[in-house]
Amino acid sequence: MPNRSTDTLFQLIKSLEKSEKRNFKLYANRNSSGEELKSVQLFDALDKMEEYDEGLLLRRNETIRKQQLSNLKAHLYKQILSSLRLINDETNIDIQLNEQMDHARILYNKGLYLQSLKVLDKMKDMAKANNQSTYLQQALFFEKSIESLYITRSIKNRAEQLSKETTEVSNILTLSSELSNLSLQLYSWYIENGHSRNEEEDAAVQQFFIDGLGDKTSACKHFYEKLYLYQSYCWNAFIRQDFLQYYRYTQKWVNLFEKEPFMIAIETGHYIKGMHNLMGSHFDLNNHHKLKETLAEFEKFSQSEIVQNNINNKIQCFIYGTISTFNKHFLEGSFTEGLQMIPEIESKIKVYEIYMDRHRILVFDYKIACLYFGSGNYEKAIDYLNKIINWKVDLRTDLQCYSRLLHLIAHYELGNYEILDSLIKSVYRFMAKMKNLSVVEEQIFKFIRKSFQLSVKTIRPELEQLLVKLKKLQNNRFETRAFIYLDIISWLESKLENIPVQEMLKLKFASKRNA
Numbered sequence: 001m002p003n004r005s006t007d008t009l010f011q012l013i014k015s016l017e018k019s020e021k022r023n024f025k026l027y028a029n030r031n032s033s034g035e036e037l038k039s040v041q042l043f044d045a046l047d048k049m050e051e052y053d054e055g056l057l058l059r060r061n062e063t064i065r066k067q068q069l070s071n072l073k074a075h076l077y078k079q080i081l082s083s084l085r086l087i088n089d090e091t092n093i094d095i096q097l098n099e100q101m102d103h104a105r106i107l108y109n110k111g112l113y114l115q116s117l118k119v120l121d122k123m124k125d126m127a128k129a130n131n132q133s134t135y136l137q138q139a140l141f142f143e144k145s146i147e148s149l150y151i152t153r154s155i156k157n158r159a160e161q162l163s164k165e166t167t168e169v170s171n172i173l174t175l176s177s178e179l180s181n182l183s184l185q186l187y188s189w190y191i192e193n194g195h196s197r198n199e200e201e202d203a204a205v206q207q208f209f210i211d212g213l214g215d216k217t218s219a220c221k222h223f224y225e226k227l228y229l230y231q232s233y234c235w236n237a238f239i240r241q242d243f244l245q246y247y248r249y250t251q252k253w254v255n256l257f258e259k260e261p262f263m264i265a266i267e268t269g270h271y272i273k274g275m276h277n278l279m280g281s282h283f284d285l286n287n288h289h290k291l292k293e294t295l296a297e298f299e300k301f302s303q304s305e306i307v308q309n310n311i312n313n314k315i316q317c318f319i320y321g322t323i324s325t326f327n328k329h330f331l332e333g334s335f336t337e338g339l340q341m342i343p344e345i346e347s348k349i350k351v352y353e354i355y356m357d358r359h360r361i362l363v364f365d366y367k368i369a370c371l372y373f374g375s376g377n378y379e380k381a382i383d384y385l386n387k388i389i390n391w392k393v394d395l396r397t398d399l400q401c402y403s404r405l406l407h408l409i410a411h412y413e414l415g416n417y418e419i420l421d422s423l424i425k426s427v428y429r430f431m432a433k434m435k436n437l438s439v440v441e442e443q444i445f446k447f448i449r450k451s452f453q454l455s456v457k458t459i460r461p462e463l464e465q466l467l468v469k470l471k472k473l474q475n476n477r478f479e480t481r482a483f484i485y486l487d488i489i490s491w492l493e494s495k496l497e498n499i500p501v502q503e504m505l506k507l508k509f510a511s512k513r514n515a
Contacts, residue, residue: 186205
């Protein structure tokens with residue numbers, strides 16, 4: 001089947017709002033040249049398609065020849081971006097600063113140097129007020145160029161002042177760049193590998209963090225320096241499963257925006273991600289009250305104009321709000337209630353699929369599988385787990401591993417004993433190959449293999465022994481990831497009490513609230 005996400009022009013057209021499409025038509029029809037009319041024809045044809053299919057496109061539009069399609073698409077792509085630029089939000093700080101730079105260059109080219117410098121001064125003030133050091137650097141470089149080519153006598157000691165300002169901005173940008181690199185590399189490590197699995201990996205991640213951070217912490221004075229510093233601490237703590245430190249730095253991350261609220265509109269993506277990580281830290285620390293409170297705040301923010309008027313912000317809020325809602329259901333044990341969200345979630349995924357990366361969809365599949373498993377619908381859980389298992393293993397090996405383990409347990413619950421032996425061997429080999437076997441998983445494999453020969457009477461002591469062993473491992477930092485991905489403790493307790501998993505979790509949740 002054609003993949004709607006493979007053609008960039010098709011993606012762009014499908015991302016347009018009705019008002020943006022109408023504006024493009026007005027823009028493109030400003031003259032009646034043949035090329036412009038063909039562009040509109042191609043636009044309409046692509047807009048009507050559900051999936052991109054070049055063969056079908058050419059068959060239905062005979063006036064468009066295959067030889068000219070590539071150039072026509074490139075021209076249309078450019079036209080759409082130009083039309084969007086004309087109607088873009090003029091309150092956007094990037095657009096305002098770019099516009100001021102354009103004005104300064106126009107005045108400079110007219111020989112009006114002093115007027116150009118006045119515009120650059122305004123641009124610098126705006127850039128400083130909004131923490132936009134890259135634009136400040138551009139303005140300073142242009143200012144230095146004007147002063148070095150022409151004797152403007154605009155102010156005294158101009159050379160010394162410009163040199164000082166340029167050095168300060170360069171230092172800010174260098175520090176921000178180094179810290180953003182460190183943050184990105186740590187996040188990339190997590191996406192590829194998940195949490196650190198042993199002392200060796202833990203030490204390697206920690207050493208990489210220490211080497212990258214150096215003595216930069218005390219030098220962080222400005223917004224972006226602090227933002228990337230907190231992000232680096234977050235990813236390091238999260239990878240190493242130091243969830244208390246993870247919480248502390250996600251809170252610092254969000255607090256940074258609360259201290260300078262105007263930055264939420266400028267760096268909305270970073271604010272959304274910070275809120276997502278803060279909610280995730282509450283889940284990891286089993287803090288239902290704070291998760292519920294922060295989720296309510298996030299949902300309120302999701303309805304703001306900043307989000308509703310920007311498709312990217314809407315998608316990110318949908319993804320992160322949904323994940324945190326899943327997590328809230330897991331803490332409450334309200335799996336069956338959580339299943340009611342799935343039709344709406346899957347409907348939105350279809351709308352947003354051309355924007356969503358595969359990693360996010362895999363996370364959704366696993367969360368939905370956990371809801372079905374917790375509610376006792378093991379067949380549906382297996383269906384969603386198969387989506388992950390059958391995907392090429394190129395990222396999140398931890399997610400792949402725990403999907404296979406949950407898949408194995410679901411078959412065990414269904415009594416599919418004839419395939420369990422081969423499944424155990426397959427999952428064991430996979431996890432061993434990925435260097436993902438922890439003591440928790442070793443114990444689970446031993447129990448399931450041994451339980452084949454046990455009767456109903458003799459299996460209870462084995463369940464009790466396994467529960468005792470696993471509870472001793474709950475505080476082991478390198479074993480906690482197993483309990484995060486799979487609440488095996490509650491599963492065992494539900495087997496011993498002979499009640500569904502979600503009922504066991506509801507009892508635990510009620511006892512915590514009453515404590």
